[in-house]
Amino acid sequence: MNPVNPVNSGSSGSSGNGGGVVRTAFAAAGPAPGADADPITTEIVRQGLNAAADHMKRALTRTAFSPIIYEALDFAVAFYDTDMCMLAQAPTLPAFMGTLGFCVRAAVEGVGGPGSLAPGDVILYNDPYGTGSHPQDAAMVVPVFAGGELTAYSVIKAHWLDIGGKDPYSTDTLDVYQEGTIFPGVKLYDAGRLVGDIYRMILANSRMADMVIGDINAMVAGARAGGEALAAIVDRYGKAEFTACVARMYAHGEALVRDWFAALPDGVYTASGAIDSDGVSGVPVPFSVKVTVEGTRIEVDLTDCPDQTPGPINCPLPSTVAACRLAVAFLAGAGEQPNEGHFRPLDVLTRPGSLFHPRRPAPCFMYGIPADHAIELVLAALAEAVPDVPAASGGDINALVWWGEREATGTPWTDGAPHPVGQGASPRGDGAGALMYLSQSATRLTPAEVWEARNPWRIERMALAEDSGGPGTHRGGPGLDLSFRCLEDHYLTSALARTRTAPWGRAGGHAGRPGGLTVEHPDGTVEEHALRTRIPLAKDAVVHLRTGSGGGFGPPSGRDPQAVQADLREGYITEEHARRHYPHAL
Known part of the structure; x- marks a missing residue:
């Protein structure tokens, strides 16, 4: 049934830890199996x-x-x-x-x-x-x-x-x-x-x-x-x-995806981006993706990336393949629950010893960061061939993990969760607000009541962020603003990965806002964090999380004035924001 089969396809001429290219692919489909x-x-x-x-x-x-x-x-x-x-x-x-x-x-x-x-x-x-x-x-x-x-x-x-x-x-x-x-x-x-x-x-x-x-x-x-x-x-x-x-x-799943790619113009499509940091050096980590569409097949090439990094953003091969599969399913899945056949038209090229195919014992705790960035770049690359591809989303799961010992009992506790982002706008309409990122799209935001019942916090704010969605003919979906007041001393790890790169717009749409995290300490000091482990939080510290929003699609001047007025009434945007980006509507 054509199982996953990584095949060494020869030297890539790369240096450092890399020493060749691995093609992760399915064997070519034979005569329609199961036709009877x-x-x-x-x-x-x-x-x-x-x-x-x-x-x-x-x-x-x-x-x-x-x-x-x-x-x-x-x-x-x-x-x-x-x-x-x-x-x-x-x-x-x-x-x-x-x-x-x-x-x-x-x-x-x-x-x-x-x-x-x-x-x-x-x-x-x-x-x-x-x-x-x-x-x-x-x-x-x-x-x-x-x-x-x-x-x-x-x-x-x-x-x-x-x-x-x-x-x-x-x-x-x-x-x-x-x-x-x-x-x-x-x-x-x-x-x-x-x-x-x-x-x-x-x-x-x-x-x-x-x-x-x-x-x-x-x-x-x-x-x-x-x-x-x-x-x-x-x-x-x-x-x-x-x-x-x-x-x-x-066979049905394979045919469905092949038919979708057959309708696209053959070609090589590229996109580039950068990860904020590897978690250790603080230096941005750039990489590119190359997507080749040929007939009914698609190849995603992730070999143009750095060697595996000292910090834990290295993405092991299984998650690299998963990221490429997600991007393909997002575009060509037709809303079906997928099976293995849906992914047969996809090949993934990686370079061993690199960011997307690290070798042991490279750290990989934050593997999801490059995987999520790769999804966004595969979609951005294919936007030239697929007009319906939306603008960038918040592009991050905004993971926060908290832990400590309960004040009254000394019992250890921990909790953690991803947090929603705004989605990118498309030719069909505005981006959705505060939904989990694509790689986490079936997950849910834990209700505040559950958080407060189990953990030493109080949720003081949970709201869609005004003015955060990227302006455009169709605006990006807003991100989320969350404020947690600490009721006991404990620790926090912040795994925010897109605090420097704003989610891009498409077709003249403007960028959305990136994410961010601010800690207000009881002594009045204020700190900004992105990737940071074991942040000490004293009782009465307040943690403010700002999740990224979606980019806009099309020039803001093309937005329907009635849509701008509706956004004002609903509180998605302020009057100042409307005057800056949509003066024609006022």
């Missing part, structure tokens, strides 16, 4: 797989201990066939989805391969170079047996609150060993029996062991529930018919 499968049965199987994945998601959220899972939905759930091709997923964290094939493959290899698996096994895997993430993003892989035969894998990858890194969340690590305890594919359950040594190792390497163990149990329960639901589908139709339906399902 009944289309109605195929659709029933497809929807059944989607429903089973959703069942797995609900089992996890209803039993998890941490708001980062059951409120923010910082996890992914999916099924993979024995060739590590994605059968189905539930709408969860998009950034994790493209990584799970790599993750399942590495997890299974870590325990000795498919022949070492038995019913009741659960594999724990969190090596960043296989998951594409930091060690806190751990996976539970359950082999699914139907009729006594290994048929598929049920997998959940979710963020644990702590797994023994130098800090619960770090922007300044210098190697992967500072980032957390690594489990390189080990059985947590062996034929249904808990492996006590592994369980005790987890407990011994977490500041928040009770919460983490609660979430692990929820992940195991969810992955098992999903596996049981998948096995029931296979048993209902039989292995042969199920396999034929899956092949036809993959």
Whole structure:
């Protein structure tokens, strides 16, 4: 079924850590596989797989201990066939989805391969170079047996609150060993029996062991529930018919995306940008993307980038591939829940030893920063060929992670979340306000009531930011303003990644605002932060978060005066802003 197959395609002539180019691609599709499968049965199987994945998601959220899972939905759930091709997923964290094939493959290899698996096994895997993430993003892989035969894998990858890194969340690590305890594919359950040594190792390497163990149990329960639901589908139709339906399902997804790219003009499209900092040096990190459209295929080339950096913004190959898949799905997915077939037309070129294909032990805790930047640049590059591509969004997940010990009990606590940004405007209309960035688009903003009930904060402001959306014929979506008052002493890690580069407009539209974070200390001092680990916060300190907005589309002079008046009435813009950018409407 054409599994992921990184192929060394020869020397790139690069220097430093790089020594060639790796093409991550699918084998060319052969004759329409599964063409003899009944289309109605195929659709029933497809929807059944989607429903089973959703069942797995609900089992996890209803039993998890941490708001980062059951409120923010910082996890992914999916099924993979024995060739590590994605059968189905539930709408969860998009950034994790493209990584799970790599993750399942590495997890299974870590325990000795498919022949070492038995019913009741659960594999724990969190090596960043296989998951594409930091060690806190751990996976539970359950082999699914139907009729006594290994048929598929049920997998959940979710963020644990702590797994023994130098800090619960770090922007300044210098190697992967500072980032957390690594489990390189080990059985947590062996034929249904808990492996006590592994369980005790987890407990011994977490500041928040009770919460983490609660979430692990929820992940195991969810992955098992999903596996049981998948096995029931296979048993209902039989292995042969199920396999034929899956092949036809993959072929349909592939044809859908190929048809979309076939309508585009062939060509090479490029875009360049820069990351604010690697978290250590404070120096911007520039890179470029090159997107080649040829017939029904698309190639994303990320070799024009720096060597792997000293700081933790290195993006392991699985997350690099996932970022490219997200950009393609955003444009060509037709609103469908994707399967592996949707990504067959995509090739990704990387250079080992570089920002987008680092070598161990390069730190990669903030891997999501270059991945998110790459998504924006792939879309910007294709804007020349695809008129509907919107202006830039806030382009950042604005992650904040808080921790300390509760004043009354001394009990350790931690919490964290992404925060919404404004979306870019398009030829069709204004950008949406305060939605999670594309890579986190299925996640949710934790309700203030939950935050305040669990954590020593008070939310003093949560509002769409006036005047923040990029002006244009269609304006960018506003960002969000949040103010947290600290009720006890604790620490904060700020992982803001786009505080210098304003989200660009398109077709004459103006830029939006970048993000930012200000801390007002009780002694009256004020500090600005972007990527910063372990900021000390005293009781009565106030943290002000400003998330980025979307860029505008088209010149502001073309905006409908009635739309400007509506924005004034609704409080999206002030009169001063309207006079500066839309004088024709006043």
